[in-house]
Amino acid sequence: MALTIYDISQKAGVSIATVSRVLNGNDNVKASTREKVLRIIEENDYTPNAFARGMGLGSMRTVGILCADSSDMFLAKAVYYLQQELQANGYESLLCCTGYNQDAKKNYLELLLSKKVDSIILVGSNFIAEADAENQHIMDASKQVPIMLLNAAFDYPNVYSTLCDDQAAVNEAATSLMDSGVKELVYLFDSYSYSGNKKLKGFKNALKDRNVSDVESRVFYYNGKLDDFVAITDFVENIAKKTKFSGVVASCDALAIGAVKYAQKHGLSIPEDLSIIGYNDSIMTACCTPELTSIDNKLETQTHQLIQTLLGVLDKKEMPTRAVFSGNIVKRGTTRF
């Protein structure tokens, strides 16, 4: 049977309270006593029981990470960064994947709360910033622990967010494309991508600023799977049948790659005949030829900020409820600028 705090207290000739104090770094222990206890603990390879500890402390220094799909490259990266930051600060993480299912999300929220996590981080939640029935469970949960939103925002008490200014980034991307001589742009977007509406707005505004008419007809929605490149390429092909375009702005790299494949299939040269910009600056950008220009939404910076904010909140400090970073266009071979 595993050793308990009683065994240690006995071996050390002190009370369990003293052992507990040593365990918790309480100052009210004589240095010599502390050393003796630590030595006994060391010698016996004692590790305190996490449950009993959690019961007493009401916390297990664990935060829940709720993410749609940890195998998505973008989300996987986010989860990885979050993990690393948390571990570096002495927190563990409990990962739950919802598979883009709202019901699952609600259930996992409850489950995480029942596990007494200190906070819940939501990754890849396609968030609308206003309170509505859809995120009632978030509001409920926020009554119990701080809720952290990565790359999303939702203004509500005890909810903290980090964001990339996607709208501005896409706006800049579209504008740069037009500046480099690309006349006919199209915007491709998908349901899985984060802040899709914001990006769309950025695109539309950029075109309107240049007096492009009928912007609406230059926006195309793909609702298939993002790892099915045949389908994505078909999607682009179908657009080409009806709409002439020489520039593509996409809401994620996968769609952009589809455009690259379309161009290669039809003998269009990139970026001369077709300029393409993706989003997320994922590893995919390097897989195609030429390499894909993409928008870096500062994921690592965001995760860092989010954890710092979380640590502050848990430490009862006053923290900003929203931190916005600006995106960065990483220029590669699929654009002329």
Add this chain to the structure above:
Amino acid sequence: MALTIYDISQKAGVSIATVSRVLNGNDNVKASTREKVLRIIEENDYTPNAFARGMGLGSMRTVGILCADSSDMFLAKAVYYLQQELQANGYESLLCCTGYNQDAKKNYLELLLSKKVDSIILVGSNFIAEADAENQHIMDASKQVPIMLLNAAFDYPNVYSTLCDDQAAVNEAATSLMDSGVKELVYLFDSYSYSGNKKLKGFKNALKDRNVSDVESRVFYYNGKLDDFVAITDFVENIAKKTKFSGVVASCDALAIGAVKYAQKHGLSIPEDLSIIGYNDSIMTACCTPELTSIDNKLETQTHQLIQTLLGVLDKKEMPTRAVFSGNIVKRGTTRF
């Protein structure tokens, strides 16, 4: 304050023992009593405290997943599948990432044990099947909980493994390549890839079977980062300066993509001048043109098997300590067969 079992027992007019029985699906409760208790629980949104529960049960139905880098596409997928399988069976998971660091691995193992996980799953551990000092900590941990190895093997009590027969798969890949008329093969491998030695052996054997001389000189080791495609392409380029080859077998898709990029850069046509086979059948295979032929090592099958085995073990059933699946060559555009 959160409700306790006492509150529920009071509201339901029964003892806490009865509530506990209902909570744990114990049969010794009258149907009408059970219903009443369940109704009260439902009405009051009661969730039992996980710590107290864990203390009583000695388990929190949580398993630790220890993985080198959850942002690696292959590992991320593995983690995702494991998660899904575990959740479907009522288990939570605690994810730790070691960053390929042996010391970190040891520490996390201890940490997970102190959190009283029911088992630890190792993902992406580049494993040697023999006991040595390197995996002493695995052996230690196996004394406390079953250790599950995904895509790796290690024969030791209370350690269970699933594997792909990588050696056979690479052997078949190399042989098929030669059958399709490719004379000069090279093998590219990296330190991060799983069962690198086995794959290498498969390659060597295939060549030896065809009486290729000096097989050793056709094997090349890349030790840079796998997301740096410029470096990988350079790596391939350097090989080409010294060694003539018309076929590439790679230990992972990233290296294979490097070969594709090398060919494109030098105007070689694929698969006519250069045939290429990757490993893992990752999403990267679809990003390049032509799409990459790759070996599917049955990750999903493996994760499924691993969790089934784990559930059996936790249920005190006798389970196979090793499950081997055969790989599958997914034929695409970079090979002639």
Add this chain to the structure above:
DNA sequence: ATAATGATTGTAACCACTTACAATTAGAAA
């Protein structure tokens, strides 16, 4: 009607820790 049996339920001990509060100790001041 009574006893025996099995189904249901309750009592209370236990799990391994934290922590408020009380008790003790040591050192400084009087």
Add this chain to the structure above:
DNA sequence: TTTCTAATTGTAAGTGGTTACAATCATTAT
């Protein structure tokens, strides 16, 4: 030396569950 104070330590009461065992209840056989 005595008294006071602060530092250190111990006692014991939670913490919210599980579960062995005892008690009660209902049912059936005698």
